[in-house]
Amino acid sequence: MGKNLKQLTNRIYYLPSDPKTDRPILSAICGADQTLIVDAGNSDKHAKLFLNELNQCQITNYHSVVLTHWHWDHSFGTNQMNMLAIAHEKTKMQLEKIMEYEWSDDALDDRVEKGLESRFCSEMIKKEFGIDRNITITLPNITFKEQIDIDLGGVRCVIKHVGGDHSDDSSLIFVEEEKVLFLGDCLYPSLYTQQPQYKIDNVRHLLENIEMFDAEIYVLSHEPPLAKDDFMGYISLLKLICDLTEKHQRNHMNLVNELSTQINRKLSQLEEEIVYCFINGL
Ligand SMILES: [Zn+2]
Structure with missing residues (x-):
């Protein structure tokens, strides 16, 4: 196995998150016929690292990637992944919006001033990309409204839109046979408000949605996977x-x-x- 890749269950592998440049967990769900990737990473480098690790592990039948939400750290690796990208329709809308953005220090600082960009994300983007800031945003190829089911061959995945305070396009991925629930960042507080916040009704609604799935392992994107x-x-x-x-x-x-x-x-x-x-x- 690659030196960074970890095995979560029999048929799920993941690259742990890395707080240095806010890299989220990237995962591979391996069915008998197809492998589905969860999240594209925060840069070309991050995506490449993950795919190299999978290749070293003889996992090569990946053809599609699902985005848990549009935020840069989950989506900027999509171009490098070069796969069929699946996301909620709101995720695509948000990515369309930021496609025209420039990513120079000046452009980032300007958007932070105007409240369009989070200061934390701006700092992390500068750190991840350095001066050679080659950012190409790629739009999802397949979108859905409520839910999409994917059969990977003996492994079924439910991708369901749940929204929440962190980002209203958030979707979760439930892997039936492995009893694993990928939550992305949906349980974290809002990012693009003056102060980070939770709204009582949003949190209750989100938790109802999450509790519909009978999982044994829960994967939040920026921390180690949690037992039930x-x-x-x-x-x-x-x-x-x-x-x-x-x-x-x-x-x-x-x-x-x-x-x-x-x-x-x-x-x-x-x-x-x-x-x-x-x-x-x-
Ligand atoms: Zn996020």
Whole structure:
């Protein structure tokens, strides 16, 4: 096996995320007939690294890639992948919008000033691409509205649009036989608002959608894959914070105190941040 590639289940491999330039997890779902790639990577280099690793592992029957959402770190590798690209129709619309953008430092800084680009993404794009900023945005070839099912030969995938605060085009991929659910970034807070935020109704709706799938492993794009118990702990925490935000509204102190009593310990830094996101979303 390549030195970076990891095996998640019998028929799923992945390249772990890399926070240095905000690279998300890239995955390969291997059916008997076809391999489906999940997310295209944040650059030509990232896509190439992943495909090289797959080749070293004798996985070569890949012909299609599905994008979990339009954000640069998931989509800028599409051109290099050179495969049939599948995405939600809103993902395509967003990519069409940013196709005309320039990616020079000046152009990026200008868009950050105008609130069109996130400062974090701008910094990460500069770091990933260096001065040789050869960015070609490629549009998806196949789009869907609600859901699309793909049979890879003994492995069935459901790709379902779920939206959410992070990006309203977000889709998840459920792999029936392997009981794996790829969530992309859909559970993370918004990126293109002044402050990162969660809206109670959006989170509840998203969680209902996620809970329809009976998975054993949950893959969020910017962290190691989670076992069912850990993921369920995360979900119940989000639900609890939804309820407590509804109850206490902007009263941060009461919210934190009751949350801390319910979980029987002080809040972690991540939990503190989640609480702020919910208050920002009110
Ligand atoms: Zn994202």
